[in-house]
Amino acid sequence: MTFRKQAMIILRRDLRIEGRSGEAMFITVPFGLVALFLIPLALPLNTELLSTIGPGMFWVVTLLFGMFITFRQSAAESSAQKEQLRMLGTDPAARFTGRAAASAILLLGFELVVAPTMIVLFAPAAVPGWLAVTPLAILAAAGLAIIGTLAADLTASLRTRSALAPLLVAPLSVPLLVPAAQGMESIRTKNGILIPALFMVAVVLAVAVIGVVTAQPLEETT
Amino acid sequence: MKPRYALLGLATIGMVYGFSWATRMPGDAVQGESARIISVHVPTAWLAFLAFGMTAVFGIAWLVTKHARADHLAAASAEVGVLFTGLALITGMIWGKATWGIAWDWGDARLASTAMMFFVYLGYLALRRATPDPTQRARRSAVLGAIGALQVPLVYFSVNIWRTLHQTQSVRPDGASMPTETLISMLVNLAAFTILYLGLLVWRADQLRFEEARLAQTHLTPNAGAAVIPPKLQPGS
Numbered sequence: 012m013t014f015r016k017q018a019m020i021i022l023r024r025d026l027r028i029e030g031r032s033g034e035a036m037f038i039t040v041p042f043g044l045v046a047l048f049l050i051p052l053a054l055p056l057n058t059e060l061l062s063t064i065g066p067g068m069f070w071v072v073t074l075l076f077g078m079f080i081t082f083r084q085s086a087a088e089s090s091a092q093k094e095q096l097r098m099l100g101t102d103p104a105a106r107f108t109g110r111a112a113a114s115a116i117l118l119l120g121f122e123l124v125v126a127p128t129m130i131v132l133f134a135p136a137a138v139p140g141w142l143a144v145t146p147l148a149i150l151a152a153a154g155l156a157i158i159g160t161l162a163a164d165l166t167a168s169l170r171t172r173s174a175l176a177p178l179l180v181a182p183l184s185v186p187l188l189v190p191a192a193q194g195m196e197s198i199r200t201k202n203g204i205l206i207p208a209l210f211m212v213a214v215v216l217a218v219a220v221i222g223v224v225t226a227q228p229l230e231e232t233t
Numbered sequence: 234m235k236p237r238y239a240l241l242g243l244a245t246i247g248m249v250y251g252f253s254w255a256t257r258m259p260g261d262a263v264q265g266e267s268a269r270i271i272s273v274h275v276p277t278a279w280l281a282f283l284a285f286g287m288t289a290v291f292g293i294a295w296l297v298t299k300h301a302r303a304d305h306l307a308a309a310s311a312e313v314g315v316l317f318t319g320l321a322l323i324t325g326m327i328w329g330k331a332t333w334g335i336a337w338d339w340g341d342a343r344l345a346s347t348a349m350m351f352f353v354y355l356g357y358l359a360l361r362r363a364t365p366d367p368t369q370r371a372r373r374s375a376v377l378g379a380i381g382a383l384q385v386p387l388v389y390f391s392v393n394i395w396r397t398l399h400q401t402q403s404v405r406p407d408g409a410s411m412p413t414e415t416l417i418s419m420l421v422n423l424a425a426f427t428i429l430y431l432g433l434l435v436w437r438a439d440q441l442r443f444e445e446a447r448l449a450q451t452h453l454t455p456n457a458g459a460a461v462i463p464p465k466l467q468p469g470s
Binding site: 158166179185189214 | 296342346349350352355359360363364377381383
């Protein structure tokens with residue numbers, strides 16, 4: 012079976028499990044929305060301030076709460092499942108790619124729900140060309156999904172996993188957060204998003220290469 | 234004499250010489266006396282980059298060779314790197330307070346990215362502590378070390394990518410934008426701190442080797458709360 016076919020099977024399996032459990036959509040999405048509701052409560056009720064910080068809060072909420080999507084229980088395979096996949100001859104890199112792709116799709120779903128909520132609650136200045144956020148959102152979802160999948164593999168079977176994995180992902184996501192926020196600002200000031208987008212492409216490619224190359228050695232740890 | 238003592242002795246002599254140059258350098262026209270901190274700040278920041286870069290190199294070396302020494306060196310390099318990154322952040326904040334009027338500026342890309350690099354390596358050390366099995370620990374930390382090293386060029390070039398408060402590199406291929414005494418003090422300390430890094434690296438790597446050997450000898454596992462295995466009953470007992 013080809014690499015692509017193996018990755019697609021893993022992707023479909025992960026999405027099917029998520030469809031059954033609804034873990035990301037019924038737990039993580041409301042969790043992220045709660046954060047968006049909490050922020051204005053902790054700040055002085057200044058509409059101008061809220062409209063300024065709104066787009067930035069969108070990325071922070073996406074990166075901090077979205078990472079729980081990549082750590083969701085349905086993405087974790089038991090030792091028996093891993094052993095079975097290994098015996099079936101599944102390429103660890105294909106497994107990694109499939110899982111990361113499934114997480115990226117779910118993260119995009121997360122962004123699709125959070126973004127309109129942010130626009131309604133924070134009312135950022137309406138600027139023509141907001142659709143240009145789409146490539147930034149896709150790149151952020153892809154990058155975070157890869158970093159999250161790597162962190163999930165790195166902390167697999169550790170007792171401290173629930174605390175350790177977010178500690179690894181949050182600072183590693185900074186090269187995605189900064190250009191994403193800058194790109195949003197560029198859209199607001201009617202400048203191009205090419206440079207931040209290219210920077211994000213470079214980061215996504217770098218982590219994707221590391222993830223694929225290290226999939227085999229990481230599988231040996233669990 | 235053990236190499237580590239020779240390295241530490243050499244580093245001490247170098248630092249004494251470097252700091253003596255720091256007292257001789259002229260005060261900066263804009264920054265005044267506070268500019269002398271460059272003799273400590275730049276070497277500590279350089280070591281932060283070097284140490285984390287070497288953590289990745291030793292980690293990859295472990296993945297290739299599976300030699301325990303490479304893992305011990307990677308761990309030691311990360312520990313020393315965390316120490317020097319902390320020092321670079323503290324000295325940078327002191328310098329920022331004296332020059333910019335504030336110790337921390339959120340808009341400054343170099344400050345924020347250095348702090349994030351610091352947390353990446355705190356995560357690296359936390360991952361090592363959380364993994365009791367030596368082989369698993371080496372493998373996982375080698376991968377994380379390689380990912381974490383992506384931050385090093387980002388932090389280094391952050392002053393060029395995002396033109397914020399932090400000044401760009403003072404020493405470039407086309408020359409240095411500082412007086413000769415300042416440059417000498419900085420370069421001597423740069424060399425001395427690098428030797429100090431090597432000494433600390435060898436010292437800590439040896440300690441880690443001894444700790445691992447002792448644990449293996451006494452059959453102790455470092456994870457508290459591990460399952461208690463009942464003694465095997467001998468026939469006739």
